[in-house]
Amino acid sequence: MSEHPGGVLLKVAYDGTHFRGWASQKGGERTIEDTLKGAIMAVDARASAPRGTSRTDRGVHAEAQMVAFDATLPLPPRGWVLAINQHLPDDVCVRAARLIPPGYVPRFAAKGKRYRYRLVLDRIRDPLVMHRAWRIGFELDIDKMRREAQSIVGTHDFAAFRSAHDERQETVRTVTRVAIEPDDLHGLDLHGRILSIVIEGNAFLHNMVRILVGTLVDVARGQLPEGTIARALEGRDRRLSGATAPGHGLTLESIDLLLPSEMVGEPWPQ
Template sequence: MSEIEPRGVLLQVAYDGTNFRGWATQKGERTVEETLKGAISAVDARASAPRGTSRTDAGVHAEAQMVAFDAKLPLPPRGWVLAINQHLPDDVCVRAARLVPTGYAPRFSAKLKRYRYRLLLDRIRDPLVMHRAWRIGFELDIEKMRREAAVIVGTHDFAAFRSASDERKETVRTVSRAILEPTDDIHARGRILSIVVEGNAFMHNMVRILVGTLVDIARGRLPEGSMARALEGRERRLAGATAPGHGLTLEATELLLPEEGVSEPWPQ
């Protein structure tokens, strides 16, 4: 029997990050990457390891983590969705799949990533949203936050807005949108304020530090104008706190797909 040619598979994966130590495999820890790898291997033992778009942190959620792998088993997209989900726990799920050329790397093909950070504006904790929003129990100057969020739109050096563990030399990034908007939630009844940030690439903890800085400015811990000063100064000490991971969701990812060898997704 002739050897079956491998075929690339691209998945859209959603997960609740509450009980994961983030996306990337870590020894002795429960991670999304390792969980998904086990489910894929249960369907096709010869499949490659999954290649994700974003290395989300512990507690961070995703609606559109894009993941590719190379498979030997000749299943259609519908087959991959249904088969892999049979081997996944309740807090992670393959939402869609399509066929792509082997070796396709979504991390290097991202045109846009949209993150949504949810703030719960409430003096009292709410157990129904406690894992999906950062509760803010003090007054915020929302208009000041809007003005400061507008400062980061465009191409800037975001060296001040990355974690100490991020040692990459290239720190210039382009943020195409940074807005504040109320978010409908059946549990929160209008008490959720979202900070939506879009761009083509982000550094470690970048969105969480941007959010933490906005909150520190809005509550008066940092003066207005701190966003611009941090961008110009390029030092972490000039920015604000790192917002908790559980309020952040990778909401959407747009990829540049190859011109050939790509199937329609299932479900469409």
């Protein structure tokens, strides 16, 4: 273990409220990537820059962002977790680490991701959830929302569900699961006012989950007709879909990675 100056894979959690998003920005705005890079290099000054898996937007949270970097110090996984966390602010934390071969790029090894978008159904704002859920102060037809969500599952061209900044030529993605379910927000008793929209898939376009959620809400409130998602998928036109839900309701919950065959030791903690 002491002879491993190679790669390190981190599981990182963060509250995205006060960040500009994952990716480093011009002008010195606060980002997860820069914050994590500073903490890693405070421990290992010759380490590479962190390589994230998902470029989360401003205000978006993560429970399990997967990040790799190449180290020059021979620390065990426990050492990396404890040492890096000493240099991170309270709204970012390394939750686990494991040793991997150098050069591993998790973005290219992602097999699937799970996002959870939380809605709080409340006519009055609630400061306890204001940064973790989108408050909906009007009536929603949840049965209509569930029917509409069925059109999302499968392999489709999601060109109508991406931001104008997404210039990728390939817009076909596979969504394997959509669930609309009650949520207690990690045990916080909110008397059934939190509703989660869980979306799992192999990959996502920029703002794809947020536009899907916004469209579901627009249909459930009667602002758009049922069948909107199916028509937008067929038309491949952003103007056919609904609003973009705000970032603060979205959490990157998990990432399924194809891990290197040559792992070094076990992750810490298990």
